[in-house]
Amino acid sequence: MKQIVIISGKGGTGKTVITGAFAALAENKVMADCDVDAADLHLLLQPDIKERHEFRSGKTAVIDKEKCIKCGKCAAVCRFNAINNDLTIDRVSCEGCAFCSFICPAGAIKMEENVSGEWFISETRFGPMVHAKLGIAEENSGKLVSLVRKQAKELAERRNADWVIVDGAPGIGCPVIASLSGIDCAVVVTEPTLSGLHDANRVIGVAKHFGVSCGIIVNKYDLNMSMTERIENYCKDNNIGLIGKIHFDKSVVESMVNGKTAIEYPAGIAKEEIIGAWQVLQKKLK
Amino acid sequence: MIISVASGKGGTGKTTIAVNMALSIDGGVQFLDCDAEEPNAHIFLKPVIKQSKKVFIPVPEIDEKKCTYCGRCRQVCAYNAIAVIKGTGGKRGSILVFSNLCHGCGSCSYFCPEGAIKEVNKEIGEVEIGSSTALTTSTVGFMQFIHGRLNIGEAMAPPVIRQIKKYINPTRTVIIDAPPGTSCPVVEAIKGSDFCVLVTEPTPFGLNDLVLAVEVLRKLAVPFGVVINRSDLGNKKTDEYCESENIPILMRLPFKKEIAMAYSKGEPIVKVFPEYRKDFRQLFDAIKEKKGSL
Numbered sequence: 253m254k255q256i257v258i259i260s261g262k263g264g265t266g267k268t269v270i271t272g273a274f275a276a277l278a279e280n281k282v283m284a285d286c287d288v289d290a291a292d293l294h295l296l297l298q299p300d301i302k303e304r305h306e307f308r309s310g311k312t313a314v315i316d317k318e319k320c321i322k323c324g325k326c327a328a329v330c331r332f333n334a335i336n337n338d339l340t341i342d343r344v345s346c347e348g349c350a351f352c353s354f355i356c357p358a359g360a361i362k363m364e365e366n367v368s369g370e371w372f373i374s375e376t377r378f379g380p381m382v383h384a385k386l387g388i389a390e391e392n393s394g395k396l397v398s399l400v401r402k403q404a405k406e407l408a409e410r411r412n413a414d415w416v417i418v419d420g421a422p423g424i425g426c427p428v429i430a431s432l433s434g435i436d437c438a439v440v441v442t443e444p445t446l447s448g449l450h451d452a453n454r455v456i457g458v459a460k461h462f463g464v465s466c467g468i469i470v471n472k473y474d475l476n477m478s479m480t481e482r483i484e485n486y487c488k489d490n491n492i493g494l495i496g497k498i499h500f501d502k503s504v505v506e507s508m509v510n511g512k513t514a515i516e517y518p519a520g521i522a523k524e525e526i527i528g529a530w531q532v533l534q535k536k537l538k
Numbered sequence: 539m540i541i542s543v544a545s546g547k548g549g550t551g552k553t554t555i556a557v558n559m560a561l562s563i564d565g566g567v568q569f570l571d572c573d574a575e576e577p578n579a580h581i582f583l584k585p586v587i588k589q590s591k592k593v594f595i596p597v598p599e600i601d602e603k604k605c606t607y608c609g610r611c612r613q614v615c616a617y618n619a620i621a622v623i624k625g626t627g628g629k630r631g632s633i634l635v636f637s638n639l640c641h642g643c644g645s646c647s648y649f650c651p652e653g654a655i656k657e658v659n660k661e662i663g664e665v666e667i668g669s670s671t672a673l674t675t676s677t678v679g680f681m682q683f684i685h686g687r688l689n690i691g692e693a694m695a696p697p698v699i700r701q702i703k704k705y706i707n708p709t710r711t712v713i714i715d716a717p718p719g720t721s722c723p724v725v726e727a728i729k730g731s732d733f734c735v736l737v738t739e740p741t742p743f744g745l746n747d748l749v750l751a752v753e754v755l756r757k758l759a760v761p762f763g764v765v766i767n768r769s770d771l772g773n774k775k776t777d778e779y780c781e782s783e784n785i786p787i788l789m790r791l792p793f794k795k796e797i798a799m800a801y802s803k804g805e806p807i808v809k810v811f812p813e814y815r816k817d818f819r820q821l822f823d824a825i826k827e828k829k830g831s832l
Contacts, residue, residue, distance in 0.1 A: 263548005349643030422548040423575035426693035445802035476802035
């Protein structure tokens with residue numbers, strides 16, 4: 253079984269479009285959406301939810317006003333500015349360290365467990381999918397991403413799947429790091445812009461830091477051919493495989509609007525190029 | 539006035555809107571790029587960096603000469619960042635710190651009964667301060683530029699964002715370029731803003747993530763409006779959503795290959811097409827008006 257993750261550094265380069273297309277192309281696979289705070293893969297795969305679970309993670313301080321003697325010790329030790337001047341908790345800022353609850357001489361502060369999201373096991377027209385929804389403004393500690401990864405892997409093992417295809421998050425922080433563990437290849441989707449290359453370079457740095465091998469897809473490559481050339485040179489200089497180059501193709505947007513993957517849509521050139529990229533990736537991982 | 543620019547979905551044009559608005563309004567703004575994981579505004583604003591400051595978080599360092607392996611630090615650590623094995627039968631115990639799990643709350647060192655824990659600084663990133671001369675005109679004036687960069691392999695951007703925001707000068711017009719998403723880094727960046735511009739694109743992905751971003755702003759009680767980028771791609775559902783939720787649409791920017799080309803080369807739109815400056819000024823006026831009417 254091979255596990256691949258689609259990441260990008262920069263947002264909006266086409267991670268989910270590529271993940272959806274690979275989901276349509278791969279045989280015998282399980283999908284996982286690890287962009288848990290702005291998940292979109294479900295819009296293409298339209299999962300039918302079979303299992304629904306609460307995700308509990310971290311704690312938040314709660315002050316009992318009756319017991320509080322207004323000494324202010326809690327506010328003095330809190331390093332997250334989570335205790336307001338009127339000695340109430342700013343729930344958004346609280347990181348759940350519990351320092352305040354230990355220090356409170358009146359025993360007025362309790363730590364309450366957060367239900368910070370939900371995760372699901374679903375069926376799609378391409379096979380099973382594990383996905384999640386982080387609560388609004390919750391801490392994306394990477395724990396929910398790790399949970400989705402673990403569930404997807406176990407499901408794939410139970411079903412003897414050949415592939416786990418993971419849609420990653422933008423950025424380089426905790427959700428991305430959590431999505432990289434145990435990955436056979438990180439597919440970095442970028443675009444021919446200075447920002448795209450700058451951000452791809454940083455996320456490739458993270459993947460290398462954790463010993464994960466990478467390949468690059470240049471999406472919308474015809475929007476700036478000289479930047480595309482620069483990215484190709486970057487691949488050569490850094491010994492990173494170029495998996496594919498995909499045209500800017502409005503039919504990709506149309507397929508998305510119709511809730512279809514780029515592969516299912518009677519589309520133009522991008523579809524063929526994505527199929528080509530999938531073949532290159534399969535060979536690379538053999 | 540502090541204006542943040544956020545999006546939910548990545549790649550919708552946050553940086554484009556933030557940079558071009560900053561370059562179109564008079565008086566010299568303070569520009570803060572708070573996307574510490576993937577900062578991009580510097581590519582367009584080409585600032586001259588004058589000062590650089592490392593960002594540290596305090597992590598525990600154990601003095602094993604004093605440690606009795608009592609386990610109190612492990613007990614108070616909410617992040618499982620300390621493991622303690624007690625000594626048995628005359629054998630010394632052992633203690634391990636996982637500094638990448640540490641949030642730097644300071645509990646362990648405070649509660650250690652032996653005074654064996656000292657906090658030491660661990661570098662997680664840096665903040666750079668400078669000024670941009672990308673497009674100086676007599677009216678635009680001097681722009682102060684601040685951004686931060688999370689070190690590769692570090693997981694937590696919020697401490698870097700907090701450090702960037704310490705430089706906020708509330709007497710100026712402050713423009714914050716926020717990271718994508720809906721979780722802690724975004725909240726850290728937007729918190730305390732007077733107004734937030736949500737940049738979206740009229741596609742199912744854009745709309746799905748816009749709805750999530752709207753929930754974040756309602757939770758934070760920050761007033762907001764929407765900019766629809768690549769407004770001629772996709773469908774009408776985003777317009778319908780904004781109308782039904784009574785969310786003002788502040789600006790529409792159609793997809794143009796020339797704009798995409800300028801972006802790809804790191805050139806602000808208003809530099810290549812100065813006629814757009816009036817549109818971005820209108821956007822700023824619309825924000826002021828919305829803010830004033832609240």
